[in-house]
């Protein structure tokens with residue numbers, strides 16, 4: 180039986196912030212399911228900053244061809260299978276993309292483990308590749324956080340940032356979060372348990388970090404880049420601080436002119452280390468990460484509040500929220 184698929188595709192590239200008329204929407208049937216393939220009804224898509232970088236030529240994440248469906252990670256349920264190992268009804272994670280139904284090779288999908296009361300949405304939430312696992316890898320595998328550290332997190336009220344704040348607290352660190360606006364700062368303090376929140380849109384961030392961390396920052400988890408990275412470098416602890424470069428969302432809409440850190444010499448002066456990472460390069464540690472996050476979820480020490488946008492037609496609008504700061508926690512689209 181054909182599956183009616185509604186998809187969002189890219190019509191044109193744009194420097195600067197994307198606009199709604201860069202995207203098109205169309206419906207077409209998935210009629211044939213080749214051997215080794217399955218049809219997945221998309222349940223939830225993870226709205227990630229990397230998606231924006233695919234919408235300009237020369238993307239590290241591979242530029243989307245004009246007319247192609249916007250790529251996005253998500254979870255969904257198999258509704259037809261022509262592959263061994265996956266059957267109708269199975270829940271899967273993969274690059275399902277901005278559409279209601281995905282035709283994909285079974286080999287490109289991961290079957291979800293839904294034991295121990297885990298829900299499919301957890302795999303684009305606390306246990307998601309680009310959310311919880313990214314936070315764990317940057318904080319624990321890369322920055323090697325430990326109890327007593329003072330941890331600074333930028334983009335702290337977003338998906339990755341929310342997880343970093345809670346994982347750092349669970350490991351016994353003191354946590355300073357930076358986010359835009361008083362509501363997000365309240366969220367950092369009251370919902371996530373951060374020790375200090377700095378509103379970068381309304382306060383002097385340099386003064387805020389200096390007064391919140393008089394002894395300096397031991398770990399900086401950077402989601403934002405630009406000026407905030409320089410402020411962190413200026414406020415590093417006298418020795419052995421670690422900076423994990425997770426991303427630089429402040430730079431993604433002008434990738435030809437990325438602003439580098441002016442204060443990088445603080446790394447040498449303070450015997451500090453700055454290291455970038457790609458979450459998938461740390462797959463060997465995912466079982467450890469998943470086990471720790473799942474057990475913190477069970478203890479009620481970690482959760483990832485959601486901002487859900489309904490309807491595939493609202494995918495582009497949802498994507499823009501990442502750049503306007505219009506969501507708190509984990510931004511998801513439910514087609």
Ligand SMILES: NC(=O)c1ccc[n+]([C@@H]2O[C@H](COP(=O)([O-])OP(=O)(O)OC[C@H]3O[C@@H](n4cnc5c(N)ncnc54)[C@H](OP(=O)(O)O)[C@@H]3O)[C@@H](O)[C@H]2O)c1
Pocket residue numbers: 226227228229308309310313334335336337338339340357358359360363402403424425426427428429430456457458459500501502503504505506508509510
């Ligand atoms: N290295 C990896 O393997 C990996 C994997 C996944 C994600 N990442 C990175 O992790 C970061 C966070 O991603 P996410 O999906 O969790 O997004 P998110 O934090 O949920 O959403 C982005 C947030 O960034 C803030 N922001 C946007 N533009 C900004 C600007 N110009 N200056 C300061 N803040 C700005 C906004 O919050 P405010 O309201 O606070 O401004 C916005 O809510 C991104 O940089 C992403 O590329 C890296």
